[in-house]
Amino acid sequence: MDCPVCSNEPMIVLEYNNIEIDFCQSCQGIWLDQGELELLLGSAGDSDKITKMLKEKVTVHEKPRRCPICLKKMRKIELGDQRPVMIDQCRQKHGLWFDRGELKDILEQLQSQNDDAVLKFLRDIFTNST
Ligand SMILES: [Zn+2]
Ligand SMILES: [Zn+2]
Numbered sequence: 001m002d003c004p005v006c007s008n009e010p011m012i013v014l015e016y017n018n019i020e021i022d023f024c025q026s027c028q029g030i031w032l033d034q035g036e037l038e039l040l041l042g043s044a045g046d047s048d049k050i051t052k053m054l055k056e057k058v059t060v061h062e063k064p065r066r067c068p069i070c071l072k073k074m075r076k077i078e079l080g081d082q083r084p085v086m087i088d089q090c091r092q093k094h095g096l097w098f099d100r101g102e103l104k105d106i107l108e109q110l111q112s113q114n115d116d117a118v119l120k121f122l123r124d125i126f127t128n129s130t
Pocket of ligand 2: 067068069070071072090092093095
């Protein structure tokens with residue numbers, strides 16, 4: 001699968017607890033297939049929380065990105081309460097695109113301390129790749 005930002009740049013697949021995470025080594029963006037964010041966050045209860053936190057952004061200045069699966073333009077959505085992060089979501093629900101550091105930001109806001117293994121994993125990704 002090619003990176004939606006760097007186009008023609010294949011992403012590498014990282015694995016965390018059997019969840020496949022597509023990672024672009026050049027821009028450090030992350031692609032999550034539909035449902036994988038919920039898996040990363042753990043407990044099913046969080047899935048409702050995430051849905052409630054998703055808000056579609058109507059006016060945006062960021063360039064639209066294309067879904068790496070269907071190649072259609074994705075929509076911009078905001079995720080998060082205190083410090084909303086703008087991410088891209090495929091309208092066909094293929095998944096979500098996070099620019100560098102955005103996934104970590106979101107997880108830091110949502111995650112309870114008892115489950116910071118995933119945060120450690122993400123920090124490692126960003127420190128290991130230059
Ligand atoms: Zn990229
Ligand atoms: Zn798509």
